[in-house]
Amino acid sequence: MGLNSPITIGRIDYANAWPLFHQLEERLDRNGFEVIKRVPSELNRLLQTGELDLSAISSFSYGQNANDYVLLPELSVGSVGNVNSILLFMKEPIARKRPETIAVTTTSATSVNLLKIMMTLHFECNPEYVPAAPDLGKMLETSDAALIIGDPAIQASWQDQGLYVLDLGQLWNAWTGLGMTYAVVAARREVALIDPESVNKVYKALKASKEYNKVNLGPLIDQACLQLGGVSTYWEMYFHSLQFDFGSKLQEGLKLYFDYSKQLGLLSNDVKLTFFEDQSAQ
Template sequence: MGALRAEARAGGDRVRRRRHRRRRAARLREARRAAIAEGRHRAADQISVCRARGAQRAVRARPLSRVRLGAVSYLNVRPLVYGLERRDDVSLRFDVPSECARLLAAGEIDLGMVPSITYLDRPTDRIVPGVCIGSDGPVASVALFARKPIHDVRSIALDTSSRTSAMLTKVLCARKFGIAPAFVPHQPDLAGMLASADAALLIGDPALFVDYAALGATKIDLGDAWTSMTGLPFVWAVWSGPSDAVTARTVSVLNDAARDGGGHLDAIADEYCADRPERRGAARAYLRNNLRFALDARAIDGLRTYFREAASLGLVADRALEWFA
């Protein structure tokens, strides 16, 4: 009996040890599963943190608002806005110069490539330094057309799309041509203008591409007339807007766009004239030979001189030039 009891006790011990080992193995398996799960949670947490940080960086990198730009709808502005339409931090629209000025006054754009005379209308505005639409001699796209000598002209039909050009016409009539004609606002239609007046002012693409010889008219280039009178360039349009409209970064972006555009003038002309390929040669020559886009010291002298001349005739009130930083 004692031997049987001893064997039973030994058997019970073996059973208990097996149960213990099974429980211990189960605990180890559970611990491993918990560790794996914890590792997965930590990895998931790390991924979530990385994603959150990435999203934060994306939010910081994304501009808070787009700068709204308005530019004239003619060929002469295209080198200055080269590549801007592909940017996410600006929006760009094209209109005639007078409409750009209206949009700026209405607060519908932050910055406009507007007729330079518009700057005098808005005492809190600033000018973007470095870039403009200018000329130093013949400009080709701003001209008087007449069927008689300029000194015999008694009336001029004005294309009112740009106040700068209309104002320059009045300055040149008084200071260079020595005439005092009547000025009549008119839509930019040369035949109709010459039917109602002795001469006509056209600007932009209509002046550049019109077949004036077919109407028996001659062309007087106002850029050439200005430079021959003053020895200075003329500034037709500038980027301008309220003093708090843009940052130094936007100023840099606009200057970079102008530099890039200056290196692609032929391509810009060809694309602009895609629907009228016969105009490509004239468009290329115009961008290369008639325009200057640098608002440098000579251009600034020309702009100041123009403002003084217009003010001396009582056409505007002059003011100092102020710039975006």
Template sequence: MSEQGREARIVSGHRRLRIAASIYLNSAPLIWSFRRGSLRERVELWTDAAPARCADMLARGLVDVALVPVIEYQRLPEALLIPGVCVGARARVRSVVIVTRGMALEEVENVALDLSSRTSAALVQIIFREFLGRRPHFVPAKPDLELMLREHDAALLIGDPAMTFAREGRRVYDLAEVWRAHTGLGFVFAMWMTRMGSEVEVADFARARAEGLARVEEIVAEYAEKLALPPAELREYLLENISFIPDGEMRAGLELYFQLAHKHGLIDALRPLAFVGG
């Protein structure tokens, strides 16, 4: 069992649907049913802390479905989106941030990028190049804020680490807020994806989302201890900050994001959105 957090087994003589997802709080409602709920016996689930790693597993054919940073859709020519489910934000996301050593974004000369989510890393570059008209130096880095800011003006943090660091003496920019201020649109950070030819029951992922959201109190209790954050804050995050259903505005935001990523050379080609089942 080489992959981190493999949480289900294969029944003898029958291969279950292989699924990979991160274990960040923002994905917890989408995978609760696969971990502990009604769909547990139908899947073989890997939980991997890095969304980028889930994308690699899908690309290599190690899993059938993965919760993947959306930028990878444009980099995986055989990828299809599973409709109706996402990890996104309409206004404020809280768990994807740029942190500076007290300076404004317009003053930043270099940025340490946590590459755990390639969508967020690309979004940072779009924000600077398209919205601020600047080209700071971007450097890949491990998500250790103290080390990142020791040598750089700013740092990208995502997921649970972005919600738990000390904010004193620092300026924090919420990427979904910055995106909305410049575009008027919501933002999609991750979606379930599969590969062409895979047999996937699309309804299972909407069902899993609904079941997970019905179990928010259990999820909050688990992560309040893990992250040492107040339950009320985590409940607000899951029910108000994160959007698990992509509406028309968020889809428009996704399409604009892809267009800008292509404009700035962050993806080589621009594919139209293609979903399982058309």
């Protein structure tokens, strides 16, 4: 598979990725680059098939395809503690009763496997996982618990439904002492080899967008209130709870996640984090 023309870039269609991608298109030549918005599971598929050249993807998808991808440094969606948008809704508290069936989102891979790791190794139970669209009411009609991610998880968390809610970011941090990286930005290895200049342009534009948005959250907060509801104080807390720099604590947490995934047979191979090298820095 070769390059697409224009270069295609995948953007996660959830608020948690806005600080990476807001104003990205203004920083790129629109004739040479195209940004495509999808949920993570769809971006995972499109990058794997070569329909995208570069994309934000589920961290787990990188683990599945690490030999074919290179990571863009200092770019990710993660948290050290609460993530606030990867939530397990339960009918009963887990300390009282382990769930026997869990409806799980079909929109991501990282969170579902993170849940499987913690259920197996931390809570020492083996529930049945039932893939389902992210509709909390329907999910709980036939399951003891439901895992929802992204904007639907946030909106569900605002409703007082008498449910018990676990934040997977907080659970992971309390269990391991580490952060968790839910999404990374990766380029197809062949694209990085054939056209490193274009990958570098996208990389620099993403870094510039990230740095700008971290200190100029106002427009993102306003957009979230308008598009998704809620109040500005919630969204300010939400964006500040996320980390986008893929620092050492997040990398360490992701490596442990991959190790556990291999241990449980969720991944077939060991995973090495391989990074794209910024050509202009050499």
